Amino acid sequence: MATATSVRARVRAELVDEIKSAARRQLASEGASGLSLRAVAREVGLVSSAVYRYFPSRDDLLTALIIDAYNAVGLAAEAADASCRQSDIEKRWMATCRAIRKWSAANLQEYGLVYGTPVPEYRAPEDTIGPATRVTAVLIGIIRDGLELGLIADHSGEEPIPRVIRAELAPVREFFGGTVSDDLLIRSLVAWTHLFGAISFELFGHRVGTVASSDVFFDHEMRRIGHFVGF
Amino acid sequence: MATATSVRARVRAELVDEIKSAARRQLASEGASGLSLRAVAREVGLVSSAVYRYFPSRDDLLTALIIDAYNAVGLAAEAADASCRQSDIEKRWMATCRAIRKWSAANLQEYGLVYGTPVPEYRAPEDTIGPATRVTAVLIGIIRDGLELGLIADHSGEEPIPRVIRAELAPVREFFGGTVSDDLLIRSLVAWTHLFGAISFELFGHRVGTVASSDVFFDHEMRRIGHFVGF
DNA sequence: TGATGTCAAGAGCAGTGCTCTCGTTCTTGT
């Protein structure tokens, strides 16, 4: 019977969620390397071998957390972007930046899991690439809207772009769809890179002694980058 | 006797180096989390407990590797900078960027150790902050020289900087020594942040599907950032 | 009802960081 099956399935899904929650808590307090499957099992009230019924290995559990993290930060970005008037490009950019930084600071270890040091030999499964592109899709959407609305000055750049670089930008141009100048593609790439570079530098402690990690400074920095892009 | 002392001291120093080399090899192939003190001991031909005569804990061994990594990347940056004519500011910037990227790509795990996800509860010892500032000192030196030689346009920015942000920039201004506009401080910070943001994005695999990781594109990107700063 | 599959539990294996103890060797102060 379908209901009987779904009962089992629901119980199972709940237990999977419970395991992931416990793992997330451990991740936050101990870091990725300190995440112990046995400790997770203890917290859930299971014996270690039972957890293997739900996650075939520790890596798979981590992969599940990675996917969740990508989705969480993507969702935060999408929500922030959607809360602004579509035509207010700069506000959308700023709101998205703030949302991503806020999520990252609140979920430091999860952020490190996806944007930090990769584990050697670990190949990102197919399931991760979808959620991974959500946040970039938001940023591209903002720039594309700004372009369509004529709110971004797409001066084709004072200096010509070498052919080789033009070719390498092809996949990025693909994302944008329409006709975009090479320099705007590069400026977009710079903005995207800088957003996460600044967050990583701040959260990973590489700015201690230089500039305090404050909302107002982050705002100013990102606004500056936004102007660089053309907002 | 002094020579007798130096004999065992030298043996000890050699063994310390040997342990660090083996650890570095393991780090490169297994990653930070997979670095096993016992495996290192085996490779050196020691029993695990003997290694504790040289490094009081696994964390201390990792800290030693971190310090070495900071010094290595700092040295690479200094050498690249010094190989250029002092007045050729842009060339110095580009050479430094390339050297840092080259070292990072060749020592991916060591790069991740210092610029990647930090371990929770791990406090960076005093010994690390000195080597950590070497590379930033190079970048600041380039900008300061450019400023003194009048090669960097330090237009004080179209928009005024809020007082709060001015205050937060005080430590950065300290580094520069002379009188620098707020906006140049921020542009410098952006350049520094972006250099490592771009390297991290590339090496950590966040640019797959967007732009190929090639020397020529990196060059273009960094030159673009250099122009943004004012080179 | 009986067969099938799912599940939790337990034992066990190989590996880890780290501590302690044990002889041995080298260094140093007298």
Next chain:
DNA sequence: ACAAGAACGAGAGCACTGCTCTTGACATCA
């Protein structure tokens, strides 16, 4: 020159890890 003591390598052992395999209880389906 000799004894005190520090430094050293080895080994055993503890508590922990990821993971596998087997066992027995329960639920689902034919």
